[in-house]
Amino acid sequence: MNMSVGWVFFYLLVFPGFLFTSVVGLLYTWIDRKVTARVQFRVGPPLLQPFYDFFKLLGKDTFVPEGAPRSIFLGAPLVGLASVSVLSTVLLVSNMFPQQAFAGDLIVVLYLFVFVPIILIIGASASSNPISALGASREMTLYLAYELPLLFALATIIVKSGGLLKIGDLLQWQWANHPFLYSASGAIAFVSAFLCMQAKLGFVPFDIAEAEQEIMGGTILEYSGPALAVLKLTKAMLYFTASIFLTVFFWGGFRSPRQGWYHILGWLKPVAIIVLIILIKNTNPRLRIDQALRFFWSIVLVLSIVGFILAAVGL
Amino acid sequence: MPDEVTKTKNLEKNGAYIGDKGFCHQRDSEAEFKRVEGQCREFYPEGELNLVRKRRWYWEIAAEDVVKVADFCFNTLGCRFSIATGEDIPRGFTILYHFSLDRLGLLINVRVTLPHDDPQVDSLSVLGRGFEWIEREMHEILGIGFRGLGDTRHLLLPDDSPDDYHPYRRSFG
Amino acid sequence: MAELERKIIPIGPFHPLQEEAEYFKLTVEGEKVVGLDIQLGYMHRGHEKICEGKTYDQIPFVVERICGICSTSHPFACVQAIEDAAGIEIPPRAAYIRTIVGELERLHSHLLWVGLAGHFLGYNTVWMWAWKYREPVLEMLELITGNRNHYAMFKPGGVRRDIEGGMIPPLLQVLDAADKKIMMLTKAILDDPVLHRRLEGVGVLTKEKAVEYSVVGPTARASGLATDVRKDDPHAAYDWIEWEEIVLHEGDVFAKAKVRLLECFESTKIIRQCLGKLKDLPAGEIDARMEYPPDGKGIGRYEAPRGEVFHYVKGDGSLYPVRYKIRAPSFMNIKSNEVAVLGASVADAAITLAAVDPCYCCTERIAAFNTKGKLLYTWDDLVKLSQEKTARMGGGS
Numbered sequence: 001m002n003m004s005v006g007w008v009f010f011y012l013l014v015f016p017g018f019l020f021t022s023v024v025g026l027l028y029t030w031i032d033r034k035v036t037a038r039v040q041f042r043v044g045p046p047l048l049q050p051f052y053d054f055f056k057l058l059g060k061d062t063f064v065p066e067g068a069p070r071s072i073f074l075g076a077p078l079v080g081l082a083s084v085s086v087l088s089t090v091l092l093v094s095n096m097f098p099q100q101a102f103a104g105d106l107i108v109v110l111y112l113f114v115f116v117p118i119i120l121i122i123g124a125s126a127s128s129n130p131i132s133a134l135g136a137s138r139e140m141t142l143y144l145a146y147e148l149p150l151l152f153a154l155a156t157i158i159v160k161s162g163g164l165l166k167i168g169d170l171l172q173w174q175w176a177n178h179p180f181l182y183s184a185s186g187a188i189a190f191v192s193a194f195l196c197m198q199a200k201l202g203f204v205p206f207d208i209a210e211a212e213q214e215i216m217g218g219t220i221l222e223y224s225g226p227a228l229a230v231l232k233l234t235k236a237m238l239y240f241t242a243s244i245f246l247t248v249f250f251w252g253g254f255r256s257p258r259q260g261w262y263h264i265l266g267w268l269k270p271v272a273i274i275v276l277i278i279l280i281k282n283t284n285p286r287l288r289i290d291q292a293l294r295f296f297w298s299i300v301l302v303l304s305i306v307g308f309i310l311a312a313v314g315l
Numbered sequence: 316m317p318d319e320v321t322k323t324k325n326l327e328k329n330g331a332y333i334g335d336k337g338f339c340h341q342r343d344s345e346a347e348f349k350r351v352e353g354q355c356r357e358f359y360p361e362g363e364l365n366l367v368r369k370r371r372w373y374w375e376i377a378a379e380d381v382v383k384v385a386d387f388c389f390n391t392l393g394c395r396f397s398i399a400t401g402e403d404i405p406r407g408f409t410i411l412y413h414f415s416l417d418r419l420g421l422l423i424n425v426r427v428t429l430p431h432d433d434p435q436v437d438s439l440s441v442l443g444r445g446f447e448w449i450e451r452e453m454h455e456i457l458g459i460g461f462r463g464l465g466d467t468r469h470l471l472l473p474d475d476s477p478d479d480y481h482p483y484r485r486s487f488g
Numbered sequence: 489m490a491e492l493e494r495k496i497i498p499i500g501p502f503h504p505l506q507e508e509a510e511y512f513k514l515t516v517e518g519e520k521v522v523g524l525d526i527q528l529g530y531m532h533r534g535h536e537k538i539c540e541g542k543t544y545d546q547i548p549f550v551v552e553r554i555c556g557i558c559s560t561s562h563p564f565a566c567v568q569a570i571e572d573a574a575g576i577e578i579p580p581r582a583a584y585i586r587t588i589v590g591e592l593e594r595l596h597s598h599l600l601w602v603g604l605a606g607h608f609l610g611y612n613t614v615w616m617w618a619w620k621y622r623e624p625v626l627e628m629l630e631l632i633t634g635n636r637n638h639y640a641m642f643k644p645g646g647v648r649r650d651i652e653g654g655m656i657p658p659l660l661q662v663l664d665a666a667d668k669k670i671m672m673l674t675k676a677i678l679d680d681p682v683l684h685r686r687l688e689g690v691g692v693l694t695k696e697k698a699v700e701y702s703v704v705g706p707t708a709r710a711s712g713l714a715t716d717v718r719k720d721d722p723h724a725a726y727d728w729i730e731w732e733e734i735v736l737h738e739g740d741v742f743a744k745a746k747v748r749l750l751e752c753f754e755s756t757k758i759i760r761q762c763l764g765k766l767k768d769l770p771a772g773e774i775d776a777r778m779e780y781p782p783d784g785k786g787i788g789r790y791e792a793p794r795g796e797v798f799h800y801v802k803g804d805g806s807l808y809p810v811r812y813k814i815r816a817p818s819f820m821n822i823k824s825n826e827v828a829v830l831g832a833s834v835a836d837a838a839i840t841l842a843a844v845d846p847c848y849c850c851t852e853r854i855a856a857f858n859t860k861g862k863l864l865y866t867w868d869d870l871v872k873l874s875q876e877k878t879a880r881m882g883g884g885s
Contacts, residue, residue, distance in 0.1 A: 367784075367785070368572070370721060371572065371787055373785070395699075395702050395704075395713075395715060396702040397702070397789075397796065397798055397815065398798050398813070398815035398819070398820075400800050400811070400813040402802070402810075402811045411800070413787070413798065413800070415715075415720075415789075415796075417714070417715045417720045418720070419720075420717075420720035420721035420722065422721075422787055422789075424787070443699070443700035443701065443702065444700060444701055444823065444826065445700060445701040445702035445703075445820060445823060445824075447823070448819065448823055449819075469529065470528055470529065471528055471529045471532060472529060473529065474529075482537075483537075
């Protein structure tokens, strides 16, 4: 770990941290909107539309509802933004320099992932709006639903790799052997982690906490102007980070030791994952919160435990 | 008032809502029309039943018997309550309760007339909650009092419009 | 278990999705709906009163503007009320054309609802697809009437435009194409396992409650009440052709969706038969003359896509009616939400409230007021305002 402070800041703020992640994240939302539009016989927005939307929101007024603690209400999105920036930095840096990983970065990644639902819950609760509170309670339920299967999915690959706890080590194991996805236990773990990510991103069929048609945005209902822009950006960055997460842990990362075209193909892996996410999003109605809870705790949890057992017996 | 169970039984007995593929359409059976007419006349001989057209009957009744007659139409005959029309005419307010006997396609329009100075009539909301809104509407636009109507808030007018303001009242001179 | 705190979740006064003004006040305990209060009154335009100031020829155009979606159902019921009062028989050609326009409207309205229902569930693909497949129907309407909406086809005594022989083959072609698309959409929706789980048993309106609330249309037919004015009270050409009335017994949102989807096929069946009969009819009168304005009462009923539209007209022999009463189907149906949403979760409430296919502007039709309760604008004022604006615009150019 011989990184100078300057490099750390560069990693965090420019590449692959905040700036890079936000640009790619916004481009991801464009892919999302474009693919959705094509599925629905529409034309879809131009490439830069997410950027226009973001900058337009920056120029609007921020409205803090009466009775809401200002610092918590406005601080929550910033904390979220910071945590997602760090998250993507950790994931991408360990992919670029697998040997530089620090012990326990896996745990850090997990903790940072928890931040996003938590800041949404805090912000919504601070807004003193009953509908936001409903959204917050749904977000919390959803978080409880998907977190356990996600942990089991990660445990599966750790067991599979023989107890490696560093992201870099896990990557190197995959490069040396095969991506976890290509084994029975890894594939099962991937499926359950994938579904958890769909829920974490708050996409149909799990967009229950925001459900604009029922609770009008729920957790983000009271946000406006730059605060909303920050939240939207956080979500866009999370979009990118989630696909990177799945790629790194299950699909051997987007960068492989093999040279040439594999580099470019590797970068397409996260894109393939989000296209899959978008297709699921567009071919399903929203579930009810109790249905989502039952889905994760019965089907997905059982699935990930089966994967875990398979990994333990070496499949 | 008949309870839930007997109400359904009444409906079934009268052939109102039976069967999977629609119900037994006795729509064009003259005998059935005659039978219903007989039932009406027998139940309330004081009323004046005008068979204006084959499927449009008008039945003039006394205002105090409205619940009795409506109960007969709604529960015994198995009619659906279509709507009620309130109107301000020179000799008072009239309310036309339109009951639709779907198996015959027959509309029985029960008409009551109320005096201008104290328009009061029993509420039909005891028969079913479907009657509430239209009574609230007539209450606010015509100022007719419905005895027994629990909820008399404004339905269509703004909440703060005065209680003595009735836009559908007319002045005859 | 501790008593949960009761909160009010408002849906409205401006609905986030239906873009219409109404106010559903949901009382909830956590996610469970324990009470519903429906407040109307945000959409008054005073149609009943306006109609009393219009001649019998003008009224169909006024009532057409009650609702943009059932813009044929209201004139349909209206002209029948006037014909009932005046005692006119319409020529058969006009009856067929009326039936065709009415059924085309049902098709487009049902597809519109299916799309909206998809949107309510966050299933935007269904929304977009249903609305895309609604386009050919609107094209047919444009072909027949000249308008995609507000068709201005009906007049007391008949219709205003004929469907000529040459128009029938292209119409049949579009109809066949639309039929295939709707079949595909119907299959996709009825076979979707997630939709089944999401909609079955949700927002159940039992038969007893349906009777108590006197609901009409698909809402009633999904709860096992076989009520359809087209079958019951013969009018137009509905008695001369073969079609089925769709009745289901579950009473949940899925049954309501199914009734509507299956009715689409009955509609195409009706249109196809009508076009066939129209081809065989000799060209002739499409409208019967109304010799004298009606003196007396008349009632017209039509089965709009949402249920029975009821128009009552009372004339005194003058050119203007004395009383004009309009009852849109949603007036009966929306009220039944009181029981349908009880005990449901907030997530189910949104779709349940939408399942009756509510049409708020139909439900409210009375007068324009300011908050002091005085008439803000009379009809003449509105006309004057509009004329002044036109004059200003003309003067400015």
